[in-house]
Amino acid sequence: MLRIAKLELRRRKSKDVTLIAVMSITLSALIAVQILNSGVSLDDGIYTINIPIDFKPFRTSSNPDLIVKDGYVILRGDFKSYSAFDEFRKYIRQEYNRWVYENYGDRAFPVLIRLHKIPTEIHIEGHLERVKKGKVTELPQTTPKPVERVIEKTPTLTVSGEKKVERKVISIESPKKQEYLLPENLQPPILFKKFAYAFMLTLPFYFIAQVFTSSFMEDKIKRRFDVLLSVVSENQVLIGRVLPYMTIGLVLSTSIAFIFGGNILVIPLTLSILILMLSIDSFLVFLSRSYKELSFLSMVVTLVVTSYLFIPAVFSFIPMSNLSPVTILVKCLSGEKIDYSYILLSILHLSIISLVLFYLTMRSFEFMYSQSLIGKMIELSTKLTDRYYKVFLFTFLSIPFVLLIELFMLSVTFPLKNYIVILVVLAIVEEFFKGLFIYSASLNGLSPYISATLSALGFFAGEKIILLSFIPTNVAGMLVLPLLAHVTSAFIFALTMRCGFELGVLSASTFHSIYNGLVLWMLLR
Amino acid sequence: MDAVKIAKKDLKSLTKEKTIVLAIMLLISISSLSQIIAFGLTVLYSPSVHTEIRIGLVGSGIVFERVANPIHFKNLEKALLSLKKGEIDVVVVLKENSSGINYIDVYIPREEFKAVKIMPSLRDVMMKYQDELRKCMGIPVLSLRTLDSEGRYLNIPEGISIQFRVIYTVLIPLLAILTAIIVGVYVIDIFCEEIEKDTIELLLCCVNVRDIVFGKMLAVFIVSIILTVVWIIGLLLNGVMINVSLTILSSFIFYLMVVSLALLTVNFSIRREKSQLVFSLIIIPLILSFLAFNPSPLSLIVKSSLSIFDISVLIFAIVDVILFSLALKTSKNVYNV
Numbered sequence: 001m002l003r004i005a006k007l008e009l010r011r012r013k014s015k016d017v018t019l020i021a022v023m024s025i026t027l028s029a030l031i032a033v034q035i036l037n038s039g040v041s042l043d044d045g046i047y048t049i050n051i052p053i054d055f056k057p058f059r060t061s062s063n064p065d066l067i068v069k070d071g072y073v074i075l076r077g078d079f080k081s082y083s084a085f086d087e088f089r090k091y092i093r094q095e096y097n098r099w100v101y102e103n104y105g106d107r108a109f110p111v112l113i114r115l116h117k118i119p120t121e122i123h124i125e126g127h128l129e130r131v132k133k134g135k136v137t138e139l140p141q142t143t144p145k146p147v148e149r150v151i152e153k154t155p156t157l158t159v160s161g162e163k164k165v166e167r168k169v170i171s172i173e174s175p176k177k178q179e180y181l182l183p184e185n186l187q188p189p190i191l192f193k194k195f196a197y198a199f200m201l202t203l204p205f206y207f208i209a210q211v212f213t214s215s216f217m218e219d220k221i222k223r224r225f226d227v228l229l230s231v232v233s234e235n236q237v238l239i240g241r242v243l244p245y246m247t248i249g250l251v252l253s254t255s256i257a258f259i260f261g262g263n264i265l266v267i268p269l270t271l272s273i274l275i276l277m278l279s280i281d282s283f284l285v286f287l288s289r290s291y292k293e294l295s296f297l298s299m300v301v302t303l304v305v306t307s308y309l310f311i312p313a314v315f316s317f318i319p320m321s322n323l324s325p326v327t328i329l330v331k332c333l334s335g336e337k338i339d340y341s342y343i344l345l346s347i348l349h350l351s352i353i354s355l356v357l358f359y360l361t362m363r364s365f366e367f368m369y370s371q372s373l374i375g376k377m378i379e380l381s382t383k384l385t386d387r388y389y390k391v392f393l394f395t396f397l398s399i400p401f402v403l404l405i406e407l408f409m410l411s412v413t414f415p416l417k418n419y420i421v422i423l424v425v426l427a428i429v430e431e432f433f434k435g436l437f438i439y440s441a442s443l444n445g446l447s448p449y450i451s452a453t454l455s456a457l458g459f460f461a462g463e464k465i466i467l468l469s470f471i472p473t474n475v476a477g478m479l480v481l482p483l484l485a486h487v488t489s490a491f492i493f494a495l496t497m498r499c500g501f502e503l504g505v506l507s508a509s510t511f512h513s514i515y516n517g518l519v520l521w522m523l524l525r
Numbered sequence: 526m527d528a529v530k531i532a533k534k535d536l537k538s539l540t541k542e543k544t545i546v547l548a549i550m551l552l553i554s555i556s557s558l559s560q561i562i563a564f565g566l567t568v569l570y571s572p573s574v575h576t577e578i579r580i581g582l583v584g585s586g587i588v589f590e591r592v593a594n595p596i597h598f599k600n601l602e603k604a605l606l607s608l609k610k611g612e613i614d615v616v617v618v619l620k621e622n623s624s625g626i627n628y629i630d631v632y633i634p635r636e637e638f639k640a641v642k643i644m645p646s647l648r649d650v651m652m653k654y655q656d657e658l659r660k661c662m663g664i665p666v667l668s669l670r671t672l673d674s675e676g677r678y679l680n681i682p683e684g685i686s687i688q689f690r691v692i693y694t695v696l697i698p699l700l701a702i703l704t705a706i707i708v709g710v711y712v713i714d715i716f717c718e719e720i721e722k723d724t725i726e727l728l729l730c731c732v733n734v735r736d737i738v739f740g741k742m743l744a745v746f747i748v749s750i751i752l753t754v755v756w757i758i759g760l761l762l763n764g765v766m767i768n769v770s771l772t773i774l775s776s777f778i779f780y781l782m783v784v785s786l787a788l789l790t791v792n793f794s795i796r797r798e799k800s801q802l803v804f805s806l807i808i809i810p811l812i813l814s815f816l817a818f819n820p821s822p823l824s825l826i827v828k829s830s831l832s833i834f835d836i837s838v839l840i841f842a843i844v845d846v847i848l849f850s851l852a853l854k855t856s857k858n859v860y861n862v
Contacts, residue, residue, distance in 0.1 A: 017802060024806035031813040041819035042694040042827045075681070077673045079766070080831065083689035085681050089669055096667040100659075110658040111651055112628050117635035120609045180628065183651035186644055210805060214798045291797060292539070292714045296547040299707065303551055307558055412550050414557035415762040 047084035055091045058084075093184060112180040199310065201256055201266075202273055202326065205249060206302065209277035212245045216285045217294050225365060234362045242278055242358075249274040265332050265343065269325040272350045273309065279357035280305065286364040287373060304408045322346060353400050360384075378501065381440035391441045391451045392458040398433045399462030405429050419520065420513075427512035428505065434459050434486070435493040435505050448497065452490035460486045485515045527732040531740025535715050536747060548707050548748075549755045552700060556759035578646045581613040586621030588661060592654045593617075601632075608632060614643050623661045645683070692765055697830050698823045700756040701776050702812055708749045708780055709787040713804060715741050716788065717797035725860060734860045738853055742784070749780050771829035778841045779822035783808065785848035792855040 041056075048061035051068050065084040067074040073088065075081040100108040219225055219241070228237050249271055257266040280301055288294035312321035313330050321327045322342040331338050363383050364376070385391050409425045416422075434455045441451035460483050489508040497504030581604045582595035589595070596613055598604035604616040616632035631647070633640050656666045671679040719725040719737075728737055753776055757769055787804055794800040815821035820837035828835045 017799060017806075020803055020806050024810055027810040028813055031810060031817050034817045035813065038817070040694070040816045041821070042698060042816065042824050043690065044819045044824060045833070046693065046827060046831055071670065073669055073671045075671055075673055075679060079689060082681050083686040085671060086683065086686035089681075089683075092669060093667065100664060104662075104664050106626060107662060108659070108664055109655075110626055110662065111655040112626060113651060114628065114630050116630060116632045117640070118605060118608060118632050120611070120634040120636060120639065183648055183655050186648040186651060207805065211802060214801050218798050291718075292711070295710045295714060296551075296707075299703075299710075300547050300551045300554075303554065307554075311558070408550075408554055411554040411557040415553060415759055417762075 047080070047087060049084070049088070053091065055087075057087055058091075097182075109182060111183055113183065113186065114180050115186075201329070202270065202309075204252055205270060205274040205277060208245050208249055208252075208274060209281050210298075212242070212278055213281040213285065213294065213298060216241060216282055217288070217291060220285055221291070229365060234365045237365075238282065238358065238362055242282070245278060246271075246275070263332055265338075266329065268347050269329045269332070269343075272325050272347045272354075275354045276305065276350050277302075279354040279361070282361045283357045283364075286361055287376060300408070304404050307411070308404055308407060323349065325350060349400065352397070356397050374501070377436060378440055378443075381436050382443045385437050385441040385446070385451075386444045388441075388446060388450060388454055391437050391446070392454040395434060395437050395455045395458030396462040398437075399459070402430060402433050402459075402463075420517070423516040423520065424509065424513045427509045427516055430459070431489060431493065431505050431508040431512055434490055435497065435501065435508060438490060438494055439497055439501050439504065442494075442497070448494040449491065452494040453487060456483070456486035456490040481519075485512070489515070527736040528740035528743055531728070531732070531737060532743035532747065535741060535744035539711075539744075539748065548752055551707075552703065552752055552756040553759045555700060555703060556696065556756055556763060578614040578643050578650070579612070580647075580650065581607055581616045582619065583616060584619045584621070586619045586627075588623055588657050589617070589619055589621055589654055592657055593650050605632060608634065614639075615647055623658060627658070649683075692760075693830060694827055697760070697767070697772070698816075698826060700760075701779055701823065701826050704749060704752045704756065704776070705780050705783040706808065707752060708745050709783045709804060709808065710801070711748060712741070712745055712784050712787040713791055713797065713800045715744065716791045717795075717800060720791075720795060721797065729860060734857045735853065737860070738788070738856050745784055749777070753777075767830040768832040771832060771834065772826065775822070775825045775829035775838065778838065778845055779826060781845040782822060782841070782848060785845065785852045786811070788852040789848070789855060792852065792859045795859070 043057045045057065045059040047058045047066070048064040049058050049066045049068065050060065050064045052060050065076055065081040066088055073085060075085055097108075219228075225237065232240075250267070253267040253270040253274075256270060257264055281298060284294060284297050284301060288297055309324050309326045312324040313327040322339075323346055325346045328338055328343055328346055360380060364380055381394070384394050406426055406429050409429055410422065413422050413425050437455050437458075438448055438451045441455075442448040464479070464482075489512045492511050493504040493508035496507040580593045580595040581598050582589065582593075583598050583601050583604050595617065596607075598607065598616070601616070601618060604613070607613050608616050614634075618630040618632070619627060621627060633643055633647070659666050671681055673679050719728065725737070732740075753773055757767065757772065760767060786807055787800075790804045790807065791800045794803050812823075815823040820835060820840075822841050825835055825837055825841060
């Protein structure tokens with residue numbers, strides 16, 4: 001195994017590529033620093049106004065989005081002009097704050113707010129204890145000096161053609177740094193800046209995975225696996241190939257953790273993302289027939305996984321977002337305390353997905369050269385479902401993949417704004433996976449009806465465990481009807497699959513779609 | 526004519542593997558997901574979409590009471606218990622001084638999903654309060670009055686620009702970047718395929734290098750047209766207004782740059798694995814620099830989508846011609862050998 005890993009590392013050695021890599025990383029780092037300091041420049045000059053203002057997104061035009069005239073702002077009336085006004089308002093507020101400070105001093109900011117975040121669901125008593133002891137109720141006894149002034153002086157600016165305002169940059173701070181806020185600085189607790197950091201931190205892991213994919217596919221195309229498998233086992237080949245990339249990932253994670261104040265939580269979080277990417281890519285190599293197919297498949301899957309990892313971090317206030325390690329990584333970087341059960345759940349569920357994919361890859365070596373995608377999946381699942389309990393187990397374990405594919409299909413069908421299409425597509429995805437294990441079990445000589453019941457139960461159990469972990473709801477009411485629907489559609493598949501796998505999926509999906517439609521109709525009624 | 530035949534061959538192979546369908550689904554998916562995020566962010570940041578919040582007041586404040594209409598509490602303990610029960614959303618501890626600075630302690634729920642709901646409205650109330658205090662102190666207050674083109678008063682909600690920015694400065698560049706990467710990878714694939722299968726030598730017996738390069742570029746051009754039309758239709762279906770012709774023009778300037786670099790990479794590396802790695806290493810700092818500096822091909826796409834014509838289009842067109850000529854020349858050197 002170690003020899004295979006060593007061989008993999010030796011293949012990666014190339015002087016000119018190393019030089020390009022060093023240059024690329026250095027250049028990217030320098031530009032990233034520039035972006036962090038000055039922001040992206042894509043919005044320069046996107047709005048138009050009739051008077052010159054010193055604000056990059058605006059430029060003057062004869063047919064502007066905004067006209068400043070006689071103390072009014074006249075808008076053209078479209079979405080762009082509304083957006084331009086929203087930005088213009090922010091700019092004018094900044095200018096006003098400068099002007100008012102210069103003319104009225106500290107008095108110009110009569111409201112300074114100190115925020116306290118109180119748990120309102122649990123353990124409020126602890127805080128009340130502190131309140132009683134006088135630790136948080138007291139108003140400040142001494143008057144802090146809230147405003148530090150004047151850093152830079154820039155040319156005179158005319159805002160409305162009447163009043164001249166001298167621009168100066170002011171920073172508002174209290175003696176205890178950032179303790180007090182101006183009202184305009186009250187924002188929802190969305191961690192955008194940290195989100196950008198998290199994106200930059202995980203980006204290198206995507207590249208590690210890409211290099212691995214390319215190398216692994218080359219092994220397949222050049223039939224190197226055939227040679228290796230004659231002397232070592234599938235497990236050893238896969239682990240040997242993955243090991244160098246995991247080691248590089250570990251070194252990288254440790255460095256990141258060290259740079260960000262020795263927070264060791266960063267290591268398992270980032271590593272779980274890398275392992276997930278490696279497992280997905282190794283499985284994709286076996287599914288793909290050519291480099292071209294692998295490139296496109298890999299891009300789609302990477303997008304779905306990135307959405308799954310990053311979108312929850314944008315909406316981190318929703319409890320379910322903690323399922324993503326990126327949400328937790330973002331919180332870690334901002335110094336927030338995180339419940340260990342969330343960390344465990346997040347890493348654990350990604351690890352299970354990765355282990356399942358690695359396992360599937362190991363079992364796929366012998367038919368990796370088959371041509372059809374569905375054919376490959378049937379071959380693989382046939383190898384897996386030789387016992388009844390395995391039908392239940394693998395349908396159960398397929399749920400995270402079903403959810404990921406459903407997320408992707410939802411986003412593809414979203415522009416159609418047609419509920420019927422969305423319901424049908426979701427039904428097809430679910431019935432495909434349920435049917436796959438029933439079909440392959442029957443190829444192994446197992447009863448299709450027992451397999452149908454087990455597949456329905458496995459799917460139902462997996463689906464409800466994930467959803468009910470996050471959505472507190474009346475459990476009993478949610479269980480009976482979906483279970484019956486899953487069992488019925490599985491039986492329809494078992495009855496019709498004799499005419500072919502595709503027809504089985506189609507008939508089961510038709511029933512499932514009608515069921516989905518009826519549920520939606522009842523909810524909307 | 527030979528070039529057209531070569532383009533046909535490559536396109537036939539692409540449709541046979543149905544990989545183009547995946548690329549189309551990918552672009553539609555990104556377009557939709559970004560729309561969902563943009564909508565979510567607008568909801569988060571805009572007070573106009575939130576209901577009024579219930580404020581509990583501990584202390585005194587004549588002006589504050591006028592602005593916020595709070596519920597009074599005798600002490601902080603009772604106010605915090607009320608906050609816990611969900612009877613109020615915020616507790617404000619204030620001893621109002623209408624002629625000086627007011628240091629206000631505000632208690633909000635720690636749970637983010639509650640705080641998110643409260644913050645935009647709290648900000649709105651506190652800004653109104655600040656304005657009222659300024660008026661009391663004789664400080665002029667900023668008032669922006671907006672009219673539409675027919676002279677009617679308008680009330681523009683706060684945060685409306687977030688959705689606009691996400692669509693035009695994040696989503697559209699992202700779709701263009703992704704299309705460019707797809708066609709770049711496609712260029713590497715179709716050239717390396719010929720090299721690895723030794724079919725390039727067979728082709729060179731019948732046609733010259735120039736025809737091979739132009740034929741393959743024609744196939745890439747057709748693929749990029751399909752993908753670009755798909756994401757533009759996706760945007761239009763989602764209600765995003767863009768200047769279609771200018772967007773296509775500026776996108777193609779960007780694609781040609783990336784495609785030429787991909788071809789240069791193949792000519793430099795020959796092997797597929799190495800080409801893909803080198804292409805990735807070049808494209809990352811390049812795209813980052815397009816984000817950081819203006820003008821760039823990406824800022825050109827943003828402006829074009831908003832019907833803004835930028836003269837930098839000519840500069841980038843010249844850069845494209847130079848890069849493509851260089852790629853063609855190196856191809857001749859490599860394959861003729």
